[in-house]
Amino acid sequence: MPPRSRPPTHPVDVLKRAGLLGTAAQIAVLDYLQHAEHGHFSAEEIHRRIAAHGERMNLSTTYRVLNQLVEAGFVASVPLGKHHSLYELNTGKPHDHLVCVVCGRVEEFSDPAINRRRNAIAKKFGLRFDGRALALQGICADCAARAHPPRARAR
Ligand SMILES: [Zn+2]
Ligand SMILES: [Zn+2]
Structure with a gap:
């Protein structure tokens, strides 16, 4: 060698x-x-x-x-x-993401039903799906709680 x-x-x-x-x-x-x-x-x-x-x-x-x-x-x-x-x-390992637009936190998830539907929808539109992950964007539970504390809501 x-x-x-x-x-x-x-x-x-x-x-x-x-x-x-x-x-x-x-x-x-x-x-x-x-x-x-x-x-x-x-x-x-x-x-x-x-x-x-x-x-x-x-x-x-x-x-x-x-x-x-x-x-x-x-x-x-x-x-x-x-x-x-x-x-x-x-x-x-294919997976999708939940992304908080406030704090930037990213959680991963995988849902067989979504994966199946995604392939079916891509096929229907003749799109060659490249397997790219989905990102659901929104406000996470912690950030939502900070923005609207339960006490403020009770008033
Ligand atoms: Zn957040
Ligand atoms: Zn990921």
Whole structure:
């Protein structure tokens, strides 16, 4: 074995097998998502946290890299309307999201009935559904309780 060879699970090789170049920026973003506690992050947040680790990367590179990682299937995106998405490591387990528009809290759920209907509806419209997660947006129970405390309602 040549002394410089890397184990097959090295991030560069993993990215290259998926058709990516395995740039330092791609490795930094993937590495962050793989080692962060599972969660849903905005591109800005990912950029900030990577920068905090001393990695030099600008925000537009972060966006570009996230798109590349989504295309290659490493990362899943949760579209939240115009120009805003959250990103998470693609664990291969399809699920949908409930997103609070006040505090930003994200809960995951999976409902077989919704999955079935979603496929049926896409088929009916001739849409090739890309498996992208749904995001139901609203105000979570905690934020609703803060906005309308029960005592105020009793008066
Ligand atoms: Zn909330
Ligand atoms: Zn999720």
